[in-house]
Amino acid sequence: MSFDSDVAVIVGVGLIGGSLARAMKDRRLANHIIGCGRNQARLAAAQQSGLIDDWSTDMVQAGAVADLIVVCTPVDLIPRNVDSCASHARPGTLITDAGSIKRAICESVDPQLATFIGSHPIAGSHRHGHEFANGELFEDRVCIVTPDTDVPVPQIDRLKALWESVGSRVIEMTPREHDDVLAQTSHLPHVVAAALALSIDATNADFVGTGLRDATRIAGGDPSIWLPILQMNQDEILRNLERFRQQIDAFADALAQSDAEKLVELLGEARDRRRGLVRP
Amino acid sequence: MSFDSDVAVIVGVGLIGGSLARAMKDRRLANHIIGCGRNQARLAAAQQSGLIDDWSTDMVQAGAVADLIVVCTPVDLIPRNVDSCASHARPGTLITDAGSIKRAICESVDPQLATFIGSHPIAGSHRHGHEFANGELFEDRVCIVTPDTDVPVPQIDRLKALWESVGSRVIEMTPREHDDVLAQTSHLPHVVAAALALSIDATNADFVGTGLRDATRIAGGDPSIWLPILQMNQDEILRNLERFRQQIDAFADALAQSDAEKLVELLGEARDRRRGLVRP
Numbered sequence: 001m002s003f004d005s006d007v008a009v010i011v012g013v014g015l016i017g018g019s020l021a022r023a024m025k026d027r028r029l030a031n032h033i034i035g036c037g038r039n040q041a042r043l044a045a046a047q048q049s050g051l052i053d054d055w056s057t058d059m060v061q062a063g064a065v066a067d068l069i070v071v072c073t074p075v076d077l078i079p080r081n082v083d084s085c086a087s088h089a090r091p092g093t094l095i096t097d098a099g100s101i102k103r104a105i106c107e108s109v110d111p112q113l114a115t116f117i118g119s120h121p122i123a124g125s126h127r128h129g130h131e132f133a134n135g136e137l138f139e140d141r142v143c144i145v146t147p148d149t150d151v152p153v154p155q156i157d158r159l160k161a162l163w164e165s166v167g168s169r170v171i172e173m174t175p176r177e178h179d180d181v182l183a184q185t186s187h188l189p190h191v192v193a194a195a196l197a198l199s200i201d202a203t204n205a206d207f208v209g210t211g212l213r214d215a216t217r218i219a220g221g222d223p224s225i226w227l228p229i230l231q232m233n234q235d236e237i238l239r240n241l242e243r244f245r246q247q248i249d250a251f252a253d254a255l256a257q258s259d260a261e262k263l264v265e266l267l268g269e270a271r272d273r274r275r276g277l278v279r280p
Numbered sequence: 281m282s283f284d285s286d287v288a289v290i291v292g293v294g295l296i297g298g299s300l301a302r303a304m305k306d307r308r309l310a311n312h313i314i315g316c317g318r319n320q321a322r323l324a325a326a327q328q329s330g331l332i333d334d335w336s337t338d339m340v341q342a343g344a345v346a347d348l349i350v351v352c353t354p355v356d357l358i359p360r361n362v363d364s365c366a367s368h369a370r371p372g373t374l375i376t377d378a379g380s381i382k383r384a385i386c387e388s389v390d391p392q393l394a395t396f397i398g399s400h401p402i403a404g405s406h407r408h409g410h411e412f413a414n415g416e417l418f419e420d421r422v423c424i425v426t427p428d429t430d431v432p433v434p435q436i437d438r439l440k441a442l443w444e445s446v447g448s449r450v451i452e453m454t455p456r457e458h459d460d461v462l463a464q465t466s467h468l469p470h471v472v473a474a475a476l477a478l479s480i481d482a483t484n485a486d487f488v489g490t491g492l493r494d495a496t497r498i499a500g501g502d503p504s505i506w507l508p509i510l511q512m513n514q515d516e517i518l519r520n521l522e523r524f525r526q527q528i529d530a531f532a533d534a535l536a537q538s539d540a541e542k543l544v545e546l547l548g549e550a551r552d553r554r555r556g557l558v559r560p
Contacts (some may be wrong), residue, residue, distance in 0.1 A: 122489050142486050171486065184480050185487045191497045194550035195527035196472050197557070199520065200464050205557045206422050206451065207465045209402050211498040213558045215469045218491040220554050223547035230543060234535050241477065241532050245525070247475035252521045255514050263510060267503035270474035275502050277477070277485045278493045 003161035005030040009066040011059060011081050013037055013046045015238060016098045016124065017072030018133030021051040023166040034062050036085075046130045059084040063093070068162070070119075071097040074164040076228035079108040082116055094158055100182060102146045102175035102231040115155045118146040118175060121168060129220065139167035146175045163194060180208070183236035191237065193219040283441035285310040289346040291339060291361050293317055293326045296404065297352030298413030301331040303446040308414040314342050316365075326410045340362040343373070348442070350399075351377040357509035359388040362396055374438055380462060382426045382455035384512040395435045398426040398455060401448060401461070406509045408502065420445035426455045463516035468524060470506060471517065473499040 008030040010017045017035070024030050035052035036059050037043050043055035054170030056062045063069055071081045078099045086095055086109075096119045099105050109116045123141040143163040147156045160170045173181075197219040200212065230237060247266075254262035284480030288310040290297045297315070304310050315332035316324050316339050322541045323335035336342045343349055351361045359378045366375055366389075389396045403421040423443040427436045439481050440450045451459075477499040480492065510517060527546075534542040 046334050122487055124489065134476065144487070173329050177524060181484055181487050185484050185492050186489060188479060189476060189492045191528070191531045192472060192476050193491075193495050194510070194547055195524060195531055196469060196545070197528075197550040197554040198527045199468060199524040200553065200557055202553060203535070204461055204465050205559070207402055207461050208557045208559075209404065209466060211473075212465050212469045214494040214497050215473050216550075216554045216558070217494050219550045221547075221551065223544050223551060226547055227540060227544050230535060231538065231540065233403070234538065238532060238535055241528060241535075244475060244479040245528060247478045248471070248525060248528075250478075251471045252476055252518060255510060255518055255521075258511065258514065260507060264503050264507050267474055267501075267506055270477040270496075270499045271501065271503060273480065273482060274477040276482050277480055277488045278496070279488075 001157055001161040001164075003029050003158065003165040005066075006070040007032045007034065007066045008032045008068040008070070009036055009059075009062045009166070010052065011036040011062075011085060012072040012073035013043060013052060013055075013070065013130050014072065015128055015130070015132050016121070016137075017070070018046060018051050018130030019123075019135065019137035020070060020072065020121075021046075022133045023138055025051070027165055030068070031163055031164070034066070036062050041055035043098065049130070049133075051130055051133055060088050064088040064090070064129075067093050069095045071095070071099075074225055074228060075099040075101045075105065075232055078105050082109050086110075086116065086229050094155055096145075096159055096162075100186060101229055101232040102144070102178040106146055106175040108147065115151060117148070117151055117156060117159050118178075119159065119163065120144045120146075120178060121163065123168075128162055128225075136167070138163065141168050143168040143170050144178050144181075145172050146178050147172065159162060174253075179233050179263070180236055183240050187229060187233055187237045188240040190218050190221065191230070191241065192244065193217070216243065281437055281444075283309050283438065283445040285348040287312045287314065287346045288350070289314045289316055289339075289342045289365065290332065291316040291342075291349065291351040291365060292353035292357075293323060293332060293335075293410050294352065295410070295412050296401070296417075298326060298331050298351070298410030299403075299415065299417035300350060300352065300378070300401075300446065301326075302413045302415035302419055305331070307445055309442070309445055310348070314346070315497065316342050322338075322410070329410070329413075331410055331413055340368050344368040347373050349373060349375040351375070351379075354505050354508060355381045355385065355512055357381040358385050362389050363470070366550055374435055374437055374442075374444075376425075380466060381509055381512040382424075382458040385427055386428065386455040395431060397428070397436060398458075399443065400424045400426075400438065400458060401443065403448075408428050408505075409484040416447070418443065419463075421448050422460050423448040423450050424461075425450055425452050426458050427452065459513050459516055463513050463520050467509060467513055467517045468520040470498050470501065471510070471521065472524065473497070484493040494498055 013035040121143040293315040340426040
């Protein structure tokens, strides 16, 4: 199914919002793209670089003229941004987001307002800002969509068509399933990388190789972005931290007992698990 | 101080040994380089690709004609390889290694045999084999050398000149200091990456992004290489696992108590620590 939009509003023209705007422009998926946000200078710069056709700091007004609204702000701002955009939206306007948390967002959006379906394109970078926008960011990536049971199927299909049109493979699941998966594949790794960085003495900088550099890369993320993510998926992250601790204990026990067989087994299983998880 | 060698023997012509051979050839640091190992076909291939001038499976014989011997085999093989090479070496032949463990190696080499000084060039890759040899591998990297107190200063200077000649910055420390540092910057990260990989369900492969991919990259390493490294630095790795566990607990406690202030503090400190550790 092909996708098209007359007026698309993208709220939050950062790396994700800017890349989506670029991808939609490159593929002529919208006649007119309006960027929304709070910082006029940043929005004007995004327009200058051709990502958006127009910009506004008034989400209510922008939402009223759109047939597609994509909210790409930090997760803690998404519910209120969706509410603002939706408050005067026309019936049938498709509203989605790009947040990496789904349950808390989908539960807090007022189902009376308009058609909201959560999205999470699993794409990104440690870089921030529309300066790094990349129209190919969503190519060959997975996008999870989390429709409520009462959302009309044509709206779900239209949302899937949007993400497929920018190159993604769409997988549908419930908001809770999404958060369970992401706790493992994204939120746990973030906490582990941060804890690892904090375990290294600052005086050892001369001896840091590429292994530690890569292992801690995600710990370089912005705390203000990550705090709400961790908060909004607290229980599932805690469960996964407990699982992870058991794996650390397995290594520590095998080391303390000089159990070579067990160590080789753990190292081999870890290598094989990673091979299965990370496609070349 | 410039470095030169008439006959250099490199034992173990894999990524590190092959890269050192390539670097020495590129910079004309040796008249003749002999590669030593067990696999004749691999050694012949390394000669074919111009990394070494000649090869031998007889370390004793090769060691007897060398003025420089660099043992680049897995850490558990280094002591006996050094002993073989040194058994008929001429007085004054400089013998070193490239192992990522120093205390157990330096303690097990017979001090009567010849001049042995431990080295650890902090350079490498998750790739294995001389096919990936790269003459620039040691450029702008740190090489730790761990001379015993009774090694003559001119030999230490000659070893430093070797590593400086291939582009490295040389730092001198004791074998124990080396193992303490590397437990933090290399061995702990390896165990953490492996434990993280084991914490992710195989069924979640569709949802693995670049963050988890990078955070677990080192877990893809060969268990047969890593087992002896972990075994030979067991106590120091266990101490660092305990420190790491405390950082994980700090995150878990802050999450469980919904302590936003503490979470932001931990995330911010982790980001700052990493910035200090990883030079751009």
